[in-house]
Amino acid sequence: MKILSVDIGTGTQDIFLYDSNLDIENGFKLVLPSxxxxxxxxxxxxxxxxxxxxxxxxxxxxxxxxxxxxxxxxxxxxxxxxxxxxxxxxxxxxxxxxxxxxxxxxxxxxxxxxxxxxxxRDFDFNLISKTFNDYGVSLKDLGAIAVAVFDHGNAPAGISDRQFRFDYLDERIKAKNSLSAFAYLSNDIPKIMTRLQSVADSASGLPCPLVVMDTAPAAVLGADFDPAVAQRKAKIVCNVGNFHTLAFRLGEKGIEGVFEHHTGEIDLPKLESLLRALADGSLKHEDVFNDMGHGALMYSNEKFEFGKDDFDVVVTGPRRSMFALSQKERENLRPYFAVPFGDMMIAGCFGLLAATAEILPELAEPVLGSLRSGRGRGVAPWDG
The missing domain is CATH 3.40.50.1100 (Rossmann fold)
Known part of the structure; x- marks a missing residue:
């Protein structure tokens, strides 16, 4: 069984073809211009x-x-x-x-x-299919296709796009406290999510079901398949994208907090300050929104303690090098650069696969079996 996963960002579109007959590290992958x-x-x-x-x-x-x-x-x-x-x-x-x-x-x-x-169009199945076909790989026998894009949503006139998106995030988290809450079958997309719907519209006539998802939750969900990350029950995962930086605080009961900012508006000290506020529960929506970011949401008053484990924050995303500076000063947060199955660039694709397995339970057994196979492999985190 095969699933085509495509994570579409600002700089690149990252493509992974899952094949249940192969070890997941042997799946075919492409990193192409967005x-x-x-x-x-x-x-x-x-x-x-x-x-x-x-x-x-x-x-x-x-x-x-x-x-x-x-x-x-x-x-x-x-x-x-x-x-x-x-x-x-x-x-x-x-x-x-x-x-x-x-x-x-x-x-x-x-x-x-x-x-x-x-x-x-964001998603061009025919072009991707032709690329694989040129290498002798057919996409005619797919069990599903999963595509991630970032969607502000269609805000009514006079309503901030940034506020509208965060109201949507809040609604989804309260409805289903899970990163997979941001994934949908193509016929279940909320009407306000017009970019997700455009992906579905442009992909009509596909030979299999289509799942669409927001990019940042997909990347964070995918990062959790790094074995060092998976061992933590409580964690903060920060996805530093080309345009948007989003951090989730995750606990045993699900999402405990989240913030989203524009990457171009922050530097490392500001980002670490936001992460500390996310950890101690003091982060407020206006702290981010009034700084030209999207906003913040807190669902727990409990404190997440830094410094007690071998790393403080899990980092992924194409701009993750921002955290390299914090290796110079021990008082700064100690990052762990997640590499699920040895490849940070397609973390979002692994998140898409996990969400697809939940939405299409008939595909769950082989997909989750493959994804969980990497969690037991020992990988030493960054040690400074």
Missing amino acids: PTMMVHRRLKQALHTRTPILLSGYQMGGGPSAWAIEEMARAGIPVYMTPSAATTLNDELDKVEALGIRIISDDEIKKIKDVEELEL
Whole structure:
């Protein structure tokens, strides 16, 4: 049985093909440019030649792609977008038009001449399938596909995207105190989670069930399959992403606290201060939100003590090198860089597999058997 897992971030899309017939370390993996970076590069070429652009398709991750689209519009180059593609920039289309971008219907596409057309989408199954097929690996016999993206949600006009996302996180944690609460079958996606829904819409006609999930909980869940992390009943796991840094405080009963900030707005001292406040229960929502972050939630008044074990905080994510500085001073938090099955970059894929096993119980036995196989292997944590 095979499961294709795809963790789509800002810099890379990390792909792991699980095969129950193989040891999990032998599963095929790819780390490729993210879809938003691929679009960014295409648009930079069009900017250089001043080629008009027609963007169709679906809502996808912004950041680099959005910056390139806006740069073209500012340069006076004609930019046309269909309504669904335009939500990549903003769910309120009048704000997209205010940038100088023309919104056109799908019926009007054929009337637009002398433009380069580019289809926006986060998940391109056909392209991934072709890549594997070029190496003699077929994706026709998949038991499931699991995809992770970051979704702010569709906030109503006048409501902060950051506050809206944290209200959503709070609702999910209270409904199901588990990291897998942020994963859904494609037909169960909440209506407010428009980017998750766009992944499902763009993947219609797949040969198997589709599971979608938020990226950071997937990475944190995947980090727990590092044997040193799995041995801890209580832990703080911090995922330092290219755009967002999210830390979960986890205990025997589930999620005890969480905060999410923009990586570009923090340095190591600020991050360690937030982690200490998360540990002692003093962290407040406004401490993060008023600092241009997303926010914080606390569900326990008990204190998590640093310094009593061989490491303080579990770290994962593509920007985890931020913590390398703390090796120089023992008074700073001692990080452990999680490497589930020997590979930090696809931690999110392992989290996706665990969530898929819960959502599709018919797949649970082989998947969980494979994932748990690594937990007993001794790995020495960082010792300073």
